Amino acid sequence: EIVLTQSPATLSLSPGERATLSCRASQSVSSYLAWYQQKPGQAPRLLIYDASNRATGIPARFSGSGSGTDFTLTISSLEPEDFAVYYCQQRFTFGPGTKVDIK
Amino acid sequence: EVQLVESGGGLVQPGGSLRLSCAASGFTVSSNYMSWVRQAPGKGLEWVSVIYSGGSTYYADSVKGRFTISRHNSKNTLYLQMNSLRAEDTAVYYCARDHGDLGAFDIWGQGTMVTVSS
Numbered sequence: 001e002i003v004l005t006q007s008p009a010t011l012s013l014s015p016g017e018r019a020t021l022s023c024r025a026s027q028s029v030s031s032y033l034a035w036y037q038q039k040p041g042q043a044p045r046l047l048i049y050d051a052s053n054r055a056t057g058i059p060a061r062f063s064g065s066g067s068g069t070d071f072t073l074t075i076s077s078l079e080p081e082d083f084a085v086y087y088c089q090q091r092f093t094f095g096p097g098t099k100v101d102i103k
Numbered sequence: 104e105v106q107l108v109e110s111g112g113g114l115v116q117p118g119g120s121l122r123l124s125c126a127a128s129g130f131t132v133s134s135n136y137m138s139w140v141r142q143a144p145g146k147g148l149e150w151v152s153v154i155y156s157g158g159s160t161y162y163a164d165s166v167k168g169r170f171t172i173s174r175h176n177s178k179n180t181l182y183l184q185m186n187s188l189r190a191e192d193t194a195v196y197y198c199a200r201d202h203g204d205l206g207a208f209d210i211w212g213q214g215t216m217v218t219v220s221s
Contacts, residue, residue: 034207036148043197043211044140044148050206089207092150092163 023088105129112215125198
C-alpha cells in the first residue's frame with residue numbers, strides 16, 4: 001500500500017509570495033500523482049494530474065513537477081483566493097494535506 | 104453542464120443504515136469510473152469505494168462488507184448503501200468522477216453529511 005506524506009503541514013505566506021508544497025510517496029508512482037485544492041465548506045477541486053498537467057480552467061500560476069517518489073506543487077504568486085488546503089493523491093490514496101494560510 | 108448532486112445524508116443511530124444518491128448530469132455514469140470519497144469533520148480525504156464502467160467494485164478496508172456501491176443506468180445515478188454504521192463513519196460523503204485516463208477525480212459533487220450518533 002502506497003503512503004503519501006505532505007510537507008509542511010502548514011505554510012504561512014503573504015499574497016504575492018511563492019508557495020512550494022511537497023508530496024512524497026512511499027514507493028515509486030511514476031508520474032501518476034494529482035493535486036487538489038479545497039476551501040472550507042467546498043468540495044475538492046482538481047488542479048494537477050499526471051504530476052505536471054493543469055486541469056481545465058486552472059490558472060498558470062499553479063504548476064506541478066516530479067516523478068517517482070518526490071513531487072512538488074508550486075504556486076508562483078499567491079492570490080487571496082489561493083489560501084486553502086492542498087492534497088496530493090495517487091489512485092485511492094490521499095496525502096494528509098498542506099494548509100496554506102495568510103501570514 | 105457537467106454536475107454531480109448528492110443526497111440522502113442525515114443523522115442515523117449506530118448500527119443503522121443509510122443510502123446515499125449521486126445524480127449526474129452532462130455525462131453518463133455507466134461509461135465512467137465513479138467513486139465515493141469521504142471527509143470526517145476537520146480531517147483529510149479518504150477514498151471509500153469505486154465502481155468501474157464494466158461493473159467491478161472495490162472498497163476501502165474500513166467499509167468492506169458494510170457498504171455497497173451501485174448505479175442505476177437509466178437514472179444516471181450512483182448510490183452508496185451504508186449498513187452497520189459506526190460513529191467513525193461520520194463524515195461528508197462526496198461522489199466523484201474517477202477519470203481513469205487522468206488518474207484523478209475530475210468532477211466532484213457538493214457532498215452530503217452523514218452523522219452516526221445516538
